[in-house]
Amino acid sequence: MRVTTVKISIVALISLLSACSYQTKDDLLPQTGPTMQEVYRNHESSLLVGSEKKVSSTSGIRDRLTGNKDVDLAGYTRDVNSEIEQQFPRLPNPTLVMYVYPHLSTASRLPVPGYSTAFPFYERPEYAMPGEL
Numbered sequence: 119m120r121v122t123t124v125k126i127s128i129v130a131l132i133s134l135l136s137a138c139s140y141q142t143k144d145d146l147l148p149q150t151g152p153t154m155q156e157v158y159r160n161h162e163s164s165l166l167v168g169s170e171k172k173v174s175s176t177s178g179i180r181d182r183l184t185g186n187k188d189v190d191l192a193g194y195t196r197d198v199n200s201e202i203e204q205q206f207p208r209l210p211n212p213t214l215v216m217y218v219y220p221h222l223s224t225a226s227r228l229p230v231p232g233y234s235t236a237f238p239f240y241e242r243p244e245y246a247m248p249g250e251l
Contacts, residue, residue, distance in 0.1 A: 218230075
């Protein structure tokens with residue numbers, strides 16, 4: 119038991135010392151070099167210089183990303199409500215309506231008027247498994 123405690127302590131000490139010996143932000147991320155805009159423009163210019171096939175293959179992607187073409191994806195995208203209803207349809211849970219006739223209470227013998235109450239047949243909503251219905 120004591121040997122494992124010593125080993126754990128040594129590992130923790132080494133981890134702590136190595137964590138404190140990190141490099142500065144300037145060493146990790148150099149401050150010189152092209153900006154993101156320059157990299158993007160150089161990439162676009164290399165596509166224009168290259169074959170026409172490269173430009174045509176990326177122009178469709180660029181049109182979709184910039185929204186130049188009207189694309190209706192409503193039928194393609196998933197809707198949370200419709201997905202749950204389609205995969206796990208809710209089983210019918212009939213409501214039972216019960217009428218309680220006027221009566222006298224058992225403890226104090228006071229009159230209780232008649233009333234109706236409704237409650238579901240099952241305690242909670244039940245769902246069918248996919249493909250069950």
